[in-house]
Amino acid sequence: MAVTPLLSRRFFKKQFPLFSFYSSFSTTTSSPPPPIRVALTESVGRAVFATRPIASGDLIHTATPTVCHPSSSSARAACYSCLAALPHSQSQGIPFCSQRCHQRSKGYYDVEMKANWVAFNDYCWTRGLKYPFLVKRLVCMVISGDARSDTLDILQPANLTPEMVLKMEEEFLLLRNAFTKALIADEHIAFLTKQWYINILARIRINAFRIELAGGLYEDLLASAVASVEAEAAVGNAVYLLPSFYNHDCDPNAHIIWIDNADAKLKALRDIVEGEELRICYIDASLDRNARQELLSRGFGFQCNCSRCLHGD
Numbered sequence: 001m002a003v004t005p006l007l008s009r010r011f012f013k014k015q016f017p018l019f020s021f022y023s024s025f026s027t028t029t030s031s032p033p034p035p036i037r038v039a040l041t042e043s044v045g046r047a048v049f050a051t052r053p054i055a056s057g058d059l060i061h062t063a064t065p066t067v068c069h070p071s072s073s074s075a076r077a078a079c080y081s082c083l084a085a086l087p088h089s090q091s092q093g094i095p096f097c098s099q100r101c102h103q104r105s106k107g108y109y110d111v112e113m114k115a116n117w118v119a120f121n122d123y124c125w126t127r128g129l130k131y132p133f134l135v136k137r138l139v140c141m142v143i144s145g146d147a148r149s150d151t152l153d154i155l156q157p158a159n160l161t162p163e164m165v166l167k168m169e170e171e172f173l174l175l176r177n178a179f180t181k182a183l184i185a186d187e188h189i190a191f192l193t194k195q196w197y198i199n200i201l202a203r204i205r206i207n208a209f210r211i212e213l214a215g216g217l218y219e220d221l222l223a224s225a226v227a228s229v230e231a232e233a234a235v236g237n238a239v240y241l242l243p244s245f246y247n248h249d250c251d252p253n254a255h256i257i258w259i260d261n262a263d264a265k266l267k268a269l270r271d272i273v274e275g276e277e278l279r280i281c282y283i284d285a286s287l288d289r290n291a292r293q294e295l296l297s298r299g300f301g302f303q304c305n306c307s308r309c310l311h312g313d
């Protein structure tokens with residue numbers, strides 16, 4: 001099945017303190033560390049480099065989402081935690097694919113279930129907004145103690161226009177109201193200020209990945225989707241830490257795929273030598289040069305100077 005790798009991403013200019021990224025790896029203690037290192041470069045800011053030769057087709061590493069959420073079209077067909085397809089029989093019941101997903105989601109799910117989301121959901125669905133759901137999930141995770149409120153601070157934020165900020169204020173009020181009406185104690189949502197909301201959304205805008213599963217389950221999933229207003233062709237959206245540090249190239253040497261859930265698999269597209277920078281393509285690489293430049297500039301705020309673009313390809 002065709003896979004559309006990621007869509008949204010970011011570009012680093014600022015320097016951030018480097019901290020441990022290993023929380024985003026789904027490796028176990030028995031697996032070797034992934035053959036990469038993240039370093040700051042003068043030309044492109046933060047970048048990911050190979051620490052040993054990697055063969056074409058090899059899995060470089062896997063990353064679990066820091067936060068993810070099903071799209072509106074797969075709301076009752078995908079696991080609310082990992083986005084794997086739910087068995088048809090389960091579409092009206094518990095929205096988790098397994099006991100494991102149910103257990104690990106208990107904290108934020110219990111918080112979410114305390115509030116009434118009708119106004120917030122309607123507002124976002126009618127406008128086709130998907131990122132506010134990632135913020136809602138993150139807020140529930142922070143309230144339940146599953147995440148820190150500064151979890152995404154290390155990611156580069158998008159530049160926002162005053163109009164964008166104005167629109168975000170409405171979503172923010174609906175989100176905040178849902179929690180205050182649910183009688184969540186003030187001290188638990190003290191972090192949830194307008195500025196916090198806008199800062200998080202600015203990061204999600206250019207760092208969220210749009211997930212399409214390659215495991216052959218997605219068509220089933222869409223077929224069972226209930227009330228899919230605009231049948232968005234994605235199972236959901238997610239934000240990762242480490243995968244966000246890969247820079248863009250229109251002729252990339254690595255790509256991201258999702259097989260049957262939101263765990264991202266970074267794979268080599270060709271043989272990579274030790275020390276080479278690993279890059280992925282943020283957009284559809286089959287587009288022509290002008291279309292690519294336009295998308296990258298509008299969506300990510302940079303001009304691509306990869307060798308393909310420099311050669312006019």
Ligand SMILES: [Zn+2]
Nearest residue numbers: 079082097101
């Ligand atoms: Zn699951």
Ligand SMILES: [Zn+2]
Nearest residue numbers: 250304306309
């Ligand atoms: Zn390019």
